[in-house]
Amino acid sequence: xxxxxxxxxxxxxxxxxxxxxxxxxxxxxxxxxxxxxxxxxxxxxxxxxxxxxxxxxxxxxxxxxxxxxxxxxxxxxxxxxxxxxxxxxxxxxxxxxxxxxxxxxxxxxxxxx
Amino acid sequence: xxxxxxxxxxxxxxxxxxxxxxxxxxxxxxxxxxxxxxxxxxxxxxxxxxxxxxxxxxxxxxxxxxxxxxxxxxxxxxxxxxxxxxxxxxxxxxxxxxxxxxxxxxxxxxxxxx
Numbered sequence: 503x504x505x506x507x508x509x510x511x512x513x514x515x516x517x518x519x520x521x522x523x524x525x526x527x528x529x530x531x532x533x534x535x536x537x538x539x540x541x542x543x544x545x546x547x548x549x550x551x552x553x554x555x556x557x558x559x560x561x562x563x564x565x566x567x568x569x570x571x572x573x574x575x576x577x578x579x580x581x582x583x584x585x586x587x588x589x590x591x592x593x594x595x596x597x598x599x600x601x602x603x604x605x606x607x608x609x610x611x612x613x614x615x
Numbered sequence: 616x617x618x619x620x621x622x623x624x625x626x627x628x629x630x631x632x633x634x635x636x637x638x639x640x641x642x643x644x645x646x647x648x649x650x651x652x653x654x655x656x657x658x659x660x661x662x663x664x665x666x667x668x669x670x671x672x673x674x675x676x677x678x679x680x681x682x683x684x685x686x687x688x689x690x691x692x693x694x695x696x697x698x699x700x701x702x703x704x705x706x707x708x709x710x711x712x713x714x715x716x717x718x719x720x721x722x723x724x725x726x727x728x729x
Binding site: 536538543544545546547548551591593601602603604605606607608 | 619646648650657658659660663670671673706710717718719720721722723
């Protein structure tokens with residue numbers, strides 16, 4: 503069946519450090535991957551996305567890496583700030599099921615000043 | 616920046632009552648979605664809607680659920696006879712296209728069934 507899961511449920515880092523959040527997916531038909539940030543009591547906020555024909559994409563302070571061989575996705579946050587503290591979800595979207603995102607369990611990122 | 620807006624932010628209802636959650640998607644978006652998140656769990660897909668009809672729904676979206684786009688701006692989720700297990704945060708989302716396009720979420724409507 504389809505599933506998207508995370509290796510680590512919590513991650514604590516010091517302000518200024520780089521953070522890496524990992525995600526594994528099982529659906530080989532996954533075509534589009536998104537990272538969302540969710541702060542307490544709020545909706546998922548889009549961070550960055552990547553299509554399956556790419557292996558790396560960079561945004562402002564964030565980089566997403568996709569390894570299709572091992573079905574692994576990671577989100578790297580450079581110079582992590584206290585405002586980055588939130589739950590981070592990866593989500594995937596298959597070619598036959600666009601719009602139906604399958605979310606992972608989430609990783610809690612805590613940034614200590 | 617355009618955003619998806621939802622009302623109410625929080626609703627408490629008695630078991631068996633009907634609830635309507637409302638959403639205003641981003642204005643030029645064509646695809647609309649409802650997701651839900653039970654406390655402490657991951658976000659789950661409920662339904663997608665395009666061109667005034669449901670394009671896909673999950674097994675959660677049973678006969679007690681319905682969606683409607685009553686006018687050019689609103690998108691609603693109706694739960695006909697609420698159950699305790701319907702208590703969750705309900706997120707509306709929208710995208711311009713369906714194929715690999717960014718899906719933007721609203722802030723959510725927290726539904727508590729007592």
